[in-house]
Amino acid sequence: MSASAAAPSHIAVVGASAAGLSVVEGLRREGYTGSLTLIGEEEHLPYDRPPLSKQLLSGAWDTDRLHLRGEDHIATLDLQLRLGQPATALDSSARRITLADGSLIGYDALVIATGTRARRLPGTESVRGVHVLRTLEDALALREDLAEQPHLVVVGGGFVGAEAAAVARHLGCEVTLVTDTAQPMGDALGDELGALLRTVHQERGVRIEAGARVDEVLTGGGRAHGVRLADGRTLTADTFLVGIGAEPNTEWLAGSGVPVGNGVECDATLYAGFGVWAAGDVACWLNARTGEPWRIEHRTNAAEQGLAVARNILAGPERAVAFDPVPYVWSDQYSLKIQIYGRTRGADEVRIVEGSTAERKLVALYARNGRICAAVGINMARALRGYREQVAAAAPLLTGSAA
Known part of the structure; x- marks a missing residue:
């Protein structure tokens, strides 16, 4: 046109x-x-x-x-x-x-x-040592702090938090990841695949505080030195990254x-x-x-x-065409390449149809009301692409088969 x-x-x-x-x-x-x-x-x-x-x-x-x-x-x-x-x-x-x-x-x-x-924790906008990660300047400021190999507490176990935790461990930092879900990226991956991701992070030395909520950032002299959890415990650290959505x-x-x-x-x-x-x-x-x-x-x-x-x-508005995509997102963490077609949130069934969590190579289908709403691949990029059309068509998730 x-x-x-x-x-x-x-x-x-x-x-x-x-x-x-x-x-x-x-x-x-x-x-x-x-x-x-x-x-x-x-x-x-x-x-x-x-x-x-x-x-x-x-x-x-x-x-x-x-x-x-x-x-x-x-x-x-x-x-x-x-x-x-x-x-x-x-x-x-x-x-x-x-x-x-x-x-x-x-x-x-x-x-x-x-x-x-980036969404911030209340009262932390001008506190030194507390970072968010949305802009180029945000990333450079956090990178500068990580170069000192601090103890980093990551608040939030979504894409940003999990990826930054992996990078910080690679850089030699001590890392604690605090997430209010049962597993890192549990909202996107569900419990089974989230548990795999949790195991991989723990193997690399990340301390995971799952099902935990941060109530307060503790400061002194204008700099953060810890966080207080909802259960009353305190986690001390040198640097903090808040990744709690946008x-x-x-x-x-x-x-x-x-x-x-x-x-x-x-x-x-x-x-x-x-x-x-x-x-x-x-x-x-x-x-x-x-x-x-x-x-x-x-x-x-x-x-x-x-x-x-x-x-x-x-x-023009009268001749405009509806936007009807198959969403796609990816995440690289350690040796894992996680790819998602569709929307996993709201799924009421998850089925691994190729590979396994033990192999750390798999394709899983996510369904809502019996219809495929998403496909997730871990280290199986080529196989995952074959399921994109089924996500687009909201194909039925057939019992006992790979759909």
């Missing part, structure tokens, strides 16, 4: 993220020749976030390898770049964005791709008329009304197959949504 005479003359994208970059690249690829403005809170050109808790944190990569595109390529997109200038307000009636420096940017169509920010960046939309709840609320085509679309971690859209609102914080989803929004802007 190419841009037509009816295409908006000026499109603004708020969020110089993977999703935002995907939008502007998709528009140019589809033949859009109008004016494009890309607005970013950070001063950096769009960069990749998954390596922050892996290759960059470990020191295997330098910051230059994070850039999604080089300056020369960005120049070919003919963008008005407003980096280091977060959007602070939106007037959807006047179709006007206010930036932090007070400047106003008008638009005909707007894409919100502002992503999320919150959508939507505060700047207050009073704009754009519907906001768990992100920017969109229809199945990623359209929020008022000439506004959303893409990436901040987008909460109505899934056409399930009828449920989805918001997915995965890198591949951000890129796919950006391209979908670009096509739908040019098609």
Whole structure:
């Protein structure tokens, strides 16, 4: 599809993220020749976030390898770049964005791709030694602390916490992982595969405090020195990483008329009304197959949504196509490569259909109400790909077979 005479003359994208970059690249690829403005809170050109808790944190990569595109390529997109200038307000009636420096940017169509920010423990924003891991600066600050080989306490056993714990052990740090679930990444993997991950971490020397909640960070002289758990115990350490999820960046939309709840609320085509679309971690859209609102914080989803929004802007809201992906996410921890197609959360049955936990090579199918909703592979990338279509079709999980 190419841009037509009816295409908006000026499109603004708020969020110089993977999703935002995907939008502007998709528009140019589809033949859009109008004016494009890309607005970013950070001063950096769009960069990749998954390596922050892996290759960059470990020191295997330098910051230059994070850039999604080089300056020369960005120049070919003919963008008005407003980096280091977060959007602070939106007037959807006047179709006007206010930036932090007070400047106003008008638009005909707007894409919100502002992503999320790391959730923090209350009162820890300015406490030295307490880190989150969301931005390039976050990763560099944590890497600097880990270079001293401290005792690190990781609060949160999700993707970020588990990956950072693995990197810290590789760097020679003493590591304690505190998670309120029964197993690390238990929300995503369930108990059986989570138990495998727990065993692997423990074999590498990570102390696991499972089913535990942190009530308070203990400080002295402006620096953290411990955490108090809900059961009254205290864990002392030198450095702390808080990986307890993220919150959508939507505060700047207050009073704009754009519907906001768990992100920017969109229809199945990623359209929020008022000439506004959303893409990436901040987008909460109505899934056409399930009828449920989805918001997915995965890198591949951000890129796919950006391209979908670009096509739908040019098609117009009346001809826009529903966004109906098979989500994909991966995690590298020690010798394990964990890959997930679909959505595991909400599954009421898990069945290992190839390999085994003993081999540490397997494919597991996750089902809800008898229908496959996800497939997880551990060190079986090629075999896992064969189950993607069954996830997409929500195929029945057949009793006594590999579906």
